[in-house]
Amino acid sequence: MFDIALLVFKDACFAAAAGLGFAYACMPPKKTLAFSALLAAVAHSCRFLLIQSQIFSIAAATLFASFLIGVLGMLCAKRLKV
Numbered sequence: 542m543f544d545i546a547l548l549v550f551k552d553a554c555f556a557a558a559a560g561l562g563f564a565y566a567c568m569p570p571k572k573t574l575a576f577s578a579l580l581a582a583v584a585h586s587c588r589f590l591l592i593q594s595q596i597f598s599i600a601a602a603t604l605f606a607s608f609l610i611g612v613l614g615m616l617c618a619k620r621l622k623v
Contacts, residue, residue: 556585
C-alpha cells in the first residue's frame with residue numbers, strides 16, 4: 542500500500558511540474574498557475590491509479606481522467622473568474 546502511494550505521489554509531482562511548465566508557456570494570469578499544476582497532478586494521478594487497478598485500459602483511463610480534468614477545470618475557472 543505504501544509503495545503505490547509513493548508512486549502516485551512521485552507521478553503527481555512530475556505531472557504538476559509538466560503542467561506548470563505548459564501553463565507558464567501559454568502566459569495565463571499568475572493566479573491560475575498553481576491551479577494548473579494542481580489539476581495536472583490530480584488528473585495524471587487519477588489516470589495512473591486507474592491503469593494500475595487493471596480494471597481500465599489505457600484509453601478508458603485517459604478518457605475518464607480527461608473528463609475529470611475538464612469538469613475540475615471549469616469549476617476552478619468559475620472560482621477564479623477567468
